[in-house]
Amino acid sequence: MSDGDNENLPLGDQNIIPINIEEEMRGAYIDYSMSVIISRALPDVRDGLKPVHRRVLYGMLELGVLHNRPYKKSARIVGEVLGKYHPHGDSSVYDTMVRMAQEWSLRYPLVDGQGNFGSVDGDSPAAMRYTEARLRRIAEEMLHDINKETVDFQPNFDDSLNEPSVLPGKVPNLLVNGTSGIAVGMATNMAPHNLTEVVNGTIAYIENPEIEISELMQHVTAPDFPTGATIYGYQGVRNAYETGRGRVVLRAKAEFETTKTGKEQIIVTEIPYQVNKASMIEKTAALINEKRLEGISDIRDESDRNGMRVVYDIKKDAIPNIVLNNLYKYTQLQSSFGINNVALVKGRPHTLNLKEIITYFVEHRHEVVIRRTEYELKEAEKRMHILEGYMIVLESKDVTDQVIQLIRDSRDPEIAKTGLIEQFGLSEIQAKAILEMRLQRLTGLEIEKIEQEYKELKLHIDDLKDILAREERRMTIIKDELTELRDKYGDERRSDIIHAADGFTAEDMIPDEEMVITISHEGYIKRTALTEYRTQGRGGVGSKGVITKSDDFTEHLFVASTHNYLLIFTESGKVFWKKVWEIPEGTKASKGRAIQNLINIESDDKIRSVINVNSLSDEDYINNNYIMMCTTNGIIKKTTLEAYSRPRQNGINAITIREDDRLLDVSLTNGDNHIVIAKKSGRAIHFHESDVRPMGRTAAGVKGVTMEGENDRVINMVCIAREDANLLVVSEKGYGKRSDIGAYRITKRGGKGVQAMKVTEKTGTLVAVKEVIDSDDLMIINKSGITIRIKVEDLRVMGRATQGVRLIKLNDDDEISSVEKIEKMDEVDEVAGDSPESSETSETNE
Incomplete structure (x- = not known):
C-alpha cells in the first residue's frame, strides 16, 4: 500500500502499517524459537541447568532452606521462585523441584523432599501445600561462592532483582545428572553418570589436555543410571562419547x-x-x-x-x-536411551562429545577460580588497607595518645576524620575505621592480634596474587576441589555393562544339550532331555513315554542338539525352520505343545519329516550337503541344502507333490550315500545316490521305486553313510531283525526291489527300516504310547529274507507306530527287563 493510499483512508485507519505476513511470521517464529532454545529447553554446558532449575536452586538458597536448616513448605518455595525469578505457571516450578528430589530421576538429587514426591510407578506427587523441601548438600556445592562475584548476574523479569545467569557449579552436573528437553527444531537427551568416574575423567583431562576420547573412556566408562539396570552393548556408548549421539540399550x-x-x-x-x-x-x-x-x-x-x-x-x-x-x-524390561548431547555454549546450541563437555566445564571452573580469587584479593586488600591504618595509629603510645586527643577535641566525627587524614596521612576509609574502632582494641593483646592478622593477610595476598599469576596453580585448585567432591559424594556404579552384547543373542544363553524331540500323529511337539530315558533289555514291557489322547500316537522321535536347526517338512511339500531350543520342553510323560502354535502350518497339513541341521550359514556345508526326499508313491528328489538355507516365517515349497501323493521321508546326505527305499509289502530297493541328479527346489522329482499293487506304499527311505552299518527292519506286530546291507544288491532306481522281510499275518506289514550299528540304541513306540529303549547289539545279524525276532511285547489290539535310533550314551540306568532270549522266536526260517 502506498503513502497516497494511506492518506485516503479514514482518519481512524491511518495508523495501520502494512506488513508482509510472511516476513512477520518468520521473524516472530525465529524469536520464539530462540526464546525456547536459550531460555527454556536446553541446559547451559557450564552448570548443566536450564533456567527453571537454576532459579529453583537460587531461590531456595535465598530463602535459606539449606541442608542443615528446617524444611519449608513447597508452596512457600514455589511462591518465592515464582514471584521473584520465574514468571510462569506454578506447576512448572513445582514439577521441576519434585524431579530434582526423586532418586529414580536424578543420579544425585539436588533437593531433599519430605512427603509424597511420587514413585517409580508413575504416581503423582502430593500437592505443594502438603510437601516440604530443602536443599541437599551437593546442591549447595553448585551454589558455592556465588556471592563472590564468580558469575554474572542479570535482571529478573521486572528488573527489580538480579538473578545468576549461571551457577558456579563445582559439581560437573551436566554429565553427572544429565538432562532432557525439546526445543524448536532440536532436542537434548543427556545421560547421567557416576560422579567418581566423571571426576576421574576431568582430572585426567586437566593433567593432559591433549587426551583422546578413548583414553577418557577408561575413566568415564559409560552412563550410570539412577535405577541401575544393565547397559547391554557398548557401541552406542562409544558413539555417544565420540560424536555426541548414540543409542544405549538397557536391560533390567x-x-x-x-x-x-x-x-x-x-x-x-x-x-x-x-x-x-x-x-x-x-x-x-x-x-x-x-x-x-x-x-x-x-x-x-x-x-x-x-x-x-x-x-x-x-x-x-x-x-x-x-x-x-x-x-x-x-x-x-529392555529399553533404549537415545543420547543426544545438545547444550548451550556461549548462548548457542552445540552437539558435544565427551571431551568437549569436560573441556567447557573445566573452562568454567577456571573462570570461577579466577573471579573468586580476584574477589578475595580485592576484599583482602581492603582489609589490608584498614589494618595499615591501624598500624599507623598503634605504632607508638605517643601516636595513640595524639589520636585520642584529636578525637576528643573535635566537635563532630567529620572534623575528627578530617584531622586524622591531615595530621597522620590516613585515607578516608582508614580514618573512618579508626573512628569506629572500639577502645578495647587499644589493649596490648588486641594490638598483637592486629599485628598477627596483618602478617597473615600479607601472606594470603601474596598467595592470591600467585594464583592469579600461574595457571598451573589454578588447575591444581580445580583438581583439589574435584577430589574433595569425589571423596565426599562419590559412590559405586549402579548400572552394569555387558561389553560383548553387540553380537550376543538369546541362543547364547541356552546350554548345548542333547534332546529327544517327540512329535505326535496329531501334531503335538516337545523336547525332553535324553537322560530322562532309561535303557531296558530287549523284550521288556517298556515305560510310559507320552501321554496322548486315545486316538493319538507318537509319529516322530529323534535326537538333536539344542543349537541345531530343525527343518520341518510337511506332507504337502512345504518346509519350515525352527531352532531346537525354541521347542517347548516337557517331561517324558507330558503331551507337548501343538505344533501349529510354533509354525504357520495349514490346518489340513501334517508333519511328515523333521531333520536337524548343524548350520545354515557355512557355505561349504550347505553347498556340499543335500536334502533327499521320498514320497509314498516312490518319487525321489535330491536338492542342495543351500536351497533351504534362508529361513522364512511362513515356510517355502520344498517339492511339488502330485494330487494322489504325499511327502513321506526326508534325509540329509553328503552326495556319496547309498539309498534304501522300503515298501509296506516287505521289499526294498538299494541304489547309489549318484543315480539321482540334483534338482531345483520346486521340482517334482523322479521315480525311485515301483509299487506292487494298489495298497503298496513306501514306508521309509534310508540314506546309508557308514560301511559297517546294518539294515534294521521292523514289522507292525513287533518283529524285527538286522541284516548286512550287502545282502541287498545294488540296482538302478525305479525297480521293485528285493525282499527285506518275509511278511506274514504273524509279523504284519513292514513299518520301518533303519540303518544301525552295534553302538546304536533303538527307541520303539507303539500306538498306545508305550516306549521302550533297547540296544542294537542285543539283536544278532540275520539273513535278508528271515522273519526276525520279537522286539517288544504288544497287546492284541496294539501295533508299532514308530521306530527311531539314538546314539548310545556312556552312562545310563540299566533296568533289567525280560531275558533277551526269552522273547526271541525260534522261527527264523533262514
Missing part, C-alpha cells in the same frame, strides 16, 4: 529362583531408566492374555521399602531363559 537386572515347591521364578530387581514399573507390569499382563508372551503363569509386584522386586512365575513346561529373552524382546 533379573535372576532365577526356585521356590520350595519347585516352581521356577524370574525375579527383577532393577528396571531400565525412565520406565514406569506399574505400566510395564500392566502391559506385560496384556501380552500374556493375548498369547503373545507364553510360559508365564503369574506376575506380582513385591516391591517394598527394601527395594524393587517384580516376580514372574514360570510355567512347568517353559524354559526360564526363553521366557526372560521374550520379556526383553516384547516388554520394557
Whole structure:
C-alpha cells in the first residue's frame, strides 16, 4: 500500500502499517524459537541447568532452606521462585523441584523432599501445600561462592532483582545428572553418570589436555543410571562419547529362583531408566492374555521399602531363559536411551562429545577460580588497607595518645576524620575505621592480634596474587576441589555393562544339550532331555513315554542338539525352520505343545519329516550337503541344502507333490550315500545316490521305486553313510531283525526291489527300516504310547529274507507306530527287563 493510499483512508485507519505476513511470521517464529532454545529447553554446558532449575536452586538458597536448616513448605518455595525469578505457571516450578528430589530421576538429587514426591510407578506427587523441601548438600556445592562475584548476574523479569545467569557449579552436573528437553527444531537427551568416574575423567583431562576420547573412556566408562539396570552393548556408548549421539540399550537386572515347591521364578530387581514399573507390569499382563508372551503363569509386584522386586512365575513346561529373552524382546524390561548431547555454549546450541563437555566445564571452573580469587584479593586488600591504618595509629603510645586527643577535641566525627587524614596521612576509609574502632582494641593483646592478622593477610595476598599469576596453580585448585567432591559424594556404579552384547543373542544363553524331540500323529511337539530315558533289555514291557489322547500316537522321535536347526517338512511339500531350543520342553510323560502354535502350518497339513541341521550359514556345508526326499508313491528328489538355507516365517515349497501323493521321508546326505527305499509289502530297493541328479527346489522329482499293487506304499527311505552299518527292519506286530546291507544288491532306481522281510499275518506289514550299528540304541513306540529303549547289539545279524525276532511285547489290539535310533550314551540306568532270549522266536526260517 502506498503513502497516497494511506492518506485516503479514514482518519481512524491511518495508523495501520502494512506488513508482509510472511516476513512477520518468520521473524516472530525465529524469536520464539530462540526464546525456547536459550531460555527454556536446553541446559547451559557450564552448570548443566536450564533456567527453571537454576532459579529453583537460587531461590531456595535465598530463602535459606539449606541442608542443615528446617524444611519449608513447597508452596512457600514455589511462591518465592515464582514471584521473584520465574514468571510462569506454578506447576512448572513445582514439577521441576519434585524431579530434582526423586532418586529414580536424578543420579544425585539436588533437593531433599519430605512427603509424597511420587514413585517409580508413575504416581503423582502430593500437592505443594502438603510437601516440604530443602536443599541437599551437593546442591549447595553448585551454589558455592556465588556471592563472590564468580558469575554474572542479570535482571529478573521486572528488573527489580538480579538473578545468576549461571551457577558456579563445582559439581560437573551436566554429565553427572544429565538432562532432557525439546526445543524448536532440536532436542537434548543427556545421560547421567557416576560422579567418581566423571571426576576421574576431568582430572585426567586437566593433567593432559591433549587426551583422546578413548583414553577418557577408561575413566568415564559409560552412563550410570539412577535405577541401575544393565547397559547391554557398548557401541552406542562409544558413539555417544565420540560424536555426541548414540543409542544405549538397557536391560533390567533379573535372576532365577526356585521356590520350595519347585516352581521356577524370574525375579527383577532393577528396571531400565525412565520406565514406569506399574505400566510395564500392566502391559506385560496384556501380552500374556493375548498369547503373545507364553510360559508365564503369574506376575506380582513385591516391591517394598527394601527395594524393587517384580516376580514372574514360570510355567512347568517353559524354559526360564526363553521366557526372560521374550520379556526383553516384547516388554520394557529392555529399553533404549537415545543420547543426544545438545547444550548451550556461549548462548548457542552445540552437539558435544565427551571431551568437549569436560573441556567447557573445566573452562568454567577456571573462570570461577579466577573471579573468586580476584574477589578475595580485592576484599583482602581492603582489609589490608584498614589494618595499615591501624598500624599507623598503634605504632607508638605517643601516636595513640595524639589520636585520642584529636578525637576528643573535635566537635563532630567529620572534623575528627578530617584531622586524622591531615595530621597522620590516613585515607578516608582508614580514618573512618579508626573512628569506629572500639577502645578495647587499644589493649596490648588486641594490638598483637592486629599485628598477627596483618602478617597473615600479607601472606594470603601474596598467595592470591600467585594464583592469579600461574595457571598451573589454578588447575591444581580445580583438581583439589574435584577430589574433595569425589571423596565426599562419590559412590559405586549402579548400572552394569555387558561389553560383548553387540553380537550376543538369546541362543547364547541356552546350554548345548542333547534332546529327544517327540512329535505326535496329531501334531503335538516337545523336547525332553535324553537322560530322562532309561535303557531296558530287549523284550521288556517298556515305560510310559507320552501321554496322548486315545486316538493319538507318537509319529516322530529323534535326537538333536539344542543349537541345531530343525527343518520341518510337511506332507504337502512345504518346509519350515525352527531352532531346537525354541521347542517347548516337557517331561517324558507330558503331551507337548501343538505344533501349529510354533509354525504357520495349514490346518489340513501334517508333519511328515523333521531333520536337524548343524548350520545354515557355512557355505561349504550347505553347498556340499543335500536334502533327499521320498514320497509314498516312490518319487525321489535330491536338492542342495543351500536351497533351504534362508529361513522364512511362513515356510517355502520344498517339492511339488502330485494330487494322489504325499511327502513321506526326508534325509540329509553328503552326495556319496547309498539309498534304501522300503515298501509296506516287505521289499526294498538299494541304489547309489549318484543315480539321482540334483534338482531345483520346486521340482517334482523322479521315480525311485515301483509299487506292487494298489495298497503298496513306501514306508521309509534310508540314506546309508557308514560301511559297517546294518539294515534294521521292523514289522507292525513287533518283529524285527538286522541284516548286512550287502545282502541287498545294488540296482538302478525305479525297480521293485528285493525282499527285506518275509511278511506274514504273524509279523504284519513292514513299518520301518533303519540303518544301525552295534553302538546304536533303538527307541520303539507303539500306538498306545508305550516306549521302550533297547540296544542294537542285543539283536544278532540275520539273513535278508528271515522273519526276525520279537522286539517288544504288544497287546492284541496294539501295533508299532514308530521306530527311531539314538546314539548310545556312556552312562545310563540299566533296568533289567525280560531275558533277551526269552522273547526271541525260534522261527527264523533262514
